[in-house]
Amino acid sequence: MTDDPGLLLVFLAALGTALATGLGALPLLFLRDASPRVLGTSTAAAGGLMLAATQLLLVEGVDISWQRTAWGVAGGIGAIWVIARFIHAGDGDEAADFGKLRGANARTAFLIIAVMTAHSAAEGIGVGVSFGGGEDLGILVALAIAIHNIPEGLAISLALVPHGSSVRSAAGWSIFSSLPQPLLAIPAFLFVEAFRGVLPVGLGVAGGAMLWMVVFELLPEATGRARWPFVASGLVVGYLVMLGFTILLGGA
Numbered sequence: 620m621t622d623d624p625g626l627l628l629v630f631l632a633a634l635g636t637a638l639a640t641g642l643g644a645l646p647l648l649f650l651r652d653a654s655p656r657v658l659g660t661s662t663a664a665a666g667g668l669m670l671a672a673t674q675l676l677l678v679e680g681v682d683i684s685w686q687r688t689a690w691g692v693a694g695g696i697g698a699i700w701v702i703a704r705f706i707h708a709g710d711g712d713e714a715a716d717f718g719k720l721r722g723a724n725a726r727t728a729f730l731i732i733a734v735m736t737a738h739s740a741a742e743g744i745g746v747g748v749s750f751g752g753g754e755d756l757g758i759l760v761a762l763a764i765a766i767h768n769i770p771e772g773l774a775i776s777l778a779l780v781p782h783g784s785s786v787r788s789a790a791g792w793s794i795f796s797s798l799p800q801p802l803l804a805i806p807a808f809l810f811v812e813a814f815r816g817v818l819p820v821g822l823g824v825a826g827g828a829m830l831w832m833v834v835f836e837l838l839p840e841a842t843g844r845a846r847w848p849f850v851a852s853g854l855v856v857g858y859l860v861m862l863g864f865t866i867l868l869g870g871a
């Protein structure tokens with residue numbers, strides 16, 4: 620097998636990872652009864668999925684450079700804190716909308732999509748840098764990211780569909796959140812040395828922002844709707860699903 624993958628292969632592999640994210644919306648086709656208990660449990664499950672994804676990102680970053688990963692985490696938490704303050708400045712005003720969602724639900728949906736889009740930018744760089752290490756490695760990493768994108772699409776869909784979005788639009792937003800992957804894989808592949816240096820920072824930023832999102836947005840929302848045993852179960856199941864997907868791939 621040749622060790623010099625073409626640009627088209629890198630782009631197609633990264634595009635495939637983005638499309639896989641849309642598959643995460645499919646289980647929501649079976650979610651009919653959006654009672655507060657279902658809402659709270661599904662929000663907690665989205666949090667559990669994101670928590671495990673955070674762990675995987677940070678482990679990968681620390682493998683390259685713990686210092687740069689730590690700077691990234693601090694930057695990610697700072698950035699999401701500022702963005703969330705800005706977004707929540709309008710709380711209480713139910714005029715905000717995001718597709719079919721209104722008010723506070725619309726703000727949470729916007730925030731989760733923004734955070735997941737930023738984190739997939741870091742993963743797009745990861746795919747490109749891996750292809751720089753040879754075609755076999757690149758395909759392996761792209762496959763691993765494609766599969767772990769499915770539960771990430773589920774996390775986004777769990778934050779949208781129970782609040783009234785259609786499954787189709789949740790799939791669309793899931794794919795949208797992964798579009799930075801094909802877009803960033805190409806420059807990362809072409810300028811692999813430069814991107815290898817910023818990769819741990821990007822992974823740290825993504826991990827920090829996701830951690831903040833889970834602790835300060837998703838868990839309070841979940842406990843506000845469902846009782847703690849449901850929230851805890853959703854969190855644990857979400858976490859294990861994400862970790863299981865990754866271990867199955869030999870990626871952890």
Ligand SMILES: [Zn+2]
Pocket residue numbers: 672738739742767768771
């Ligand atoms: Zn991810």
